[in-house]
């Protein structure tokens with residue numbers, strides 16, 4: 001084995017999927033690694049994980065396990081749509097910006113109907129506009145609304161907002177799908193139960209993300225109306241998403257759900273984001289682009305500050321809304337957050353002094 005550069009082991013906050021596997025998911029995988037089990041989901045771990053979801057969501061939902069979020073979203077949306085249908089989403093939605101056309105591909109052509117949004121949230125008004133814009137046969141028929149909870153922009157839909165969106169969907173005969181790649185962060189932020197944030201608020205299908213919550217791999221697709229899940233197993237198989245050793249996709253969920261790690265992990269990540277935001281928001285030259293409601297913080301700062309921060313070894317993305325994004329995860333080390341804050345502060349001070357020097 002080649003030696004790893006210790007620098008590569010330092011925590012970065014460019015994405016919450018830079019983190020490893022949390023102990024609860026890891027130990028459940030290990031526990032599942034004894035003896036043989038029936039393949040393709042007909043095993044005790046898959047049954048136990050599905051039941052854990054039903055218990056957590058307080059309802060008899062249908063549960064499927066797939067490898068990643070792109071598959072979960074694409075297959076869930078495809079199951080709600082015919083090829084001539086439209087899916088209403090935000091311009092910043094992962095399905096629009098980061099899934100390489102997979103939702104259109106797996107639905108055989110359903111079109112994404114994109115709403116412009118400054119905050120990264122859909123509103124009843126934006127849904128109404130897209131749902132009623134055209135009624136003629138030349139335009140794809142709106143069928144589904146999809147929202148991301150928490151959003152790509154680090155915001156969280158309140159229960160009131162969810163209720164209003166659901167009412168709007170019902171008024172136009174639209175299904176409501178939730179991309180929950182960071183669903184746990186939203187629950188932790190709201191202090192609400194998973195049931196309240198989903199089916200009690202009118203959500204028909206949820207893609208519940210495990211990867212960013214502390215698992216190696218895996219997302220769960222939950223259908224709250226079982227009829228919508230018809231033939232979903234065939235869809236998964238055709239898309240290459242039916243794990244043959246399914247117990248290893250399912251067991252980590254048992255570890256996450258039965259221990260409560262799913263919520264603890266998210267609460268920790270959210271806490272670190274707030275801790276970061278509180279420290280950097282008072283730095284001259286830096287300002288928060290949006291309130292911190294989940295595990296993301298977006299900073300507005302000039303390149304004179306951001307470049308030197310990069311040169312000190314920090315990684316982050318600026319392609320989302322032009323702001324510098326910092327994401328916190330289940331294992332974020334507060335000391336590492338503080339180190340980043342110190343570097344931001346020093347780089348901002350240096351940029352400020354240089355500016356003063358040029359001015360005089």
Ligand SMILES: *Cc1c(COP(=O)(O)O)cnc(C)c1O
Nearest residue numbers: 068069070071094148152179181
């Ligand atoms: C990460 C993420 C996904 C899933 O992405 P995959 O890389 O396909 O697992 C889906 N939606 C959102 C909002 C995400 O941030």
